[in-house]
Amino acid sequence: MFELSERAQGFISKTKAFIENEIEPIEADFWHEVHTLNPDSHWKSWTWPSQLEILKNKAKQAGLWNMFLPDPTLGAGLSVQEYAHIAELSGKSLIAPMVFNCNAPDSGNMEVLWRYGSEQQKQQWLKPLLDGKIRSVFCMTEPDVASSDATNMQATAIIENDQIVLNGRKWWSSGLGDPNAKIIIFMAHTPDATKDRHHQHSMVLIPIDTKGVTIERMLPVFGDYDAPHGHGEISFDHVRVPVENFIGGAGQGFEIAQGRLGPGRIHHCMRCIGAAEKALELMINRGMSRKAFGKEILQLGGNLERVAEARVAIDQARLLTLYAAYKMDTLGNMAALTEISAIKVVAPRVLEQVVDMAIQIHGGAGVSQDTPLTAFFAQARSLRLADGPDEVHKGMIAKIELAKHGYSTRRQA
Structure with a gap:
């Protein structure tokens, strides 16, 4: 079910190598420069470090550009399930989605214009977005x-x-x-x-x-x-x-929103899974490099069990998200409503739980900006509201389940 084409495997391998060789070595310095350049109270003069454009140009030259778009001419032509693996890899880094021109909300907005925009709208706005100029x-x-x-x-x-x-x-x-x-x-x-x-x-x-x-x-x-x-x-x-x-014309907003949110939720959730993998990696390295009471921290207080729990939760979330992507690719968004709603509940929560464990292992460093953990935590907690809160998605899942058995969630008069 989850087999990948040779072409998709090539994109995944190249993306992984680019992140490891080009992004990870400079990411800590990049964010330090971001915080130096952009005092919070002066948002009208905010700016990006010059390194971002350098990385974007390298990614474009490597063909790692607009990989979210299923159009083989304007994007990579990957299926939702195939791109999901790339989204997971990019989720391990806070800047990788931007470097690949696959960041929210631009990716969703580009897909809206690609699917529903007029030719004039595509020329005026989609083209410069795809080029990474705006x-x-x-x-x-x-x-x-x-x-x-x-x-x-x-x-x-x-x-x-x-x-x-x-x-x-x-x-x-x-x-x-x-x-x-x-x-x-x-x-x-x-x-x-x-x-x-x-x-x-x-x-x-x-x-x-x-x-x-x-x-x-x-x-x-x-x-x-x-x-x-x-x-x-x-x-x-x-x-x-x-x-x-x-x-797409007046009155088409909800139809367009549903088309926009389906693939976008796969992207968000797989980035959450990538971030959870990174948090687990940081947790293990920290826990095995520091000692207390004569043992590595990871050997104390049930921490090994937490590592196991994190592994199980991440893998479950990944499989559920890939299954949702598979159903979207083969049967369409409407056939995957339960799974799309489910992953929006599961993936951010898994990230939140794993990051919380990692923060605890890091001690004071975990709540600083010395690691990406606080940014990952904010990402996880915010996503439990973005694109609809947990309660809305659970309501959708329950409504579909009841309908299978002939019941309705509508209030009785």
């Missing part, structure tokens, strides 16, 4: 409503003659602080009494410098602003763009 932002979550139910959305995209008028406020818009962010995909309510509730939302392309678009602030995650990527709050005050800026 970055993008996805605006969906709102501060004043329960965004786990996207039909609560208050932001609006109203058609007036040949323009779309946009109003609203979004937050946790990832990538908003990036100095190369140029285009926003904005999801909003487009009221239409003739359509059902899942055909009254649209996705609209908005250049970030459009009049009425205001970046209000950057939001810290556990006290870290994730500079210079950033997660921000942004307002839209009577923003006007041409009606041609609808992606």
Whole structure:
């Protein structure tokens, strides 16, 4: 079931070697420079170290570029399951996804434009994104409503003659602080009494410098602003763009979102598994290199059992995620709804648990920025909210299970 083509194996081997030879040797210094260049309070002047473009050019020359995209001309032409293995490898590093131009939210936004965008939209925005010349932002979550139910959305995209008028406020818009962010995909309510509730939302392309678009602030995650990527709050005050800026047409927002989130969840979850593997590696090396009470730390207090538990949990999560990818490739996203929801619950939790174990073994170093563990922990905890909270995904799993036995989760009158 999980056999890989020779071509996919080639991409995986080259990716692994590139990370080991080009990224890992410089990553600690890279992040030290990031923190030096980007004081949290000065987000308008955030910037990336020059090393990032050097690495991106090397990756592009090596053919390790846009590997997430199943298009064989614009990307690597890999299946979801094949790319999943590359996502796991890139998850071991905090910069590898950017180096390969496979980072969120750009990968999801590029896939949206590739699948649903017009030719004009592809030329204007998809091409520079694929070239790595610009970055993008996805605006969906709102501060004043329960965004786990996207039909609560208050932001609006109203058609007036040949323009779309946009109003609203979004937050946790990832990538908003990036100095190369140029285009926003904005999801909003487009009221239409003739359509059902899942055909009254649209996705609209908005250049970030459009009049009425205001970046209000950057939001810290556990006290870290994730500079210079950033997660921000942004307002839209009577923003006007041409009606041609609808992606796929008015009212297609939910359909597009489902197409975007399926593969994206595989990417997120496999990166979680890669990060968990890295955390376990750090945990073992730390635990076997330091002694207390005459023994290596890993030999004390049930720590060996924790290593075993981590191994079991990581392998279970990987198999479940690969199974979800397999079903998506062979049967389509709708056939994999249970598995897609399940991995969104399982993979971040496994990462959270393994990182917690690794932090404990590292002691004080574990909660510093001397290792990637705090960043991995923030990633894990945040993903249990991103793309829908755990409770929403569990609700979907339960609904499907009950339906198999002829029951409904709808409330009785």
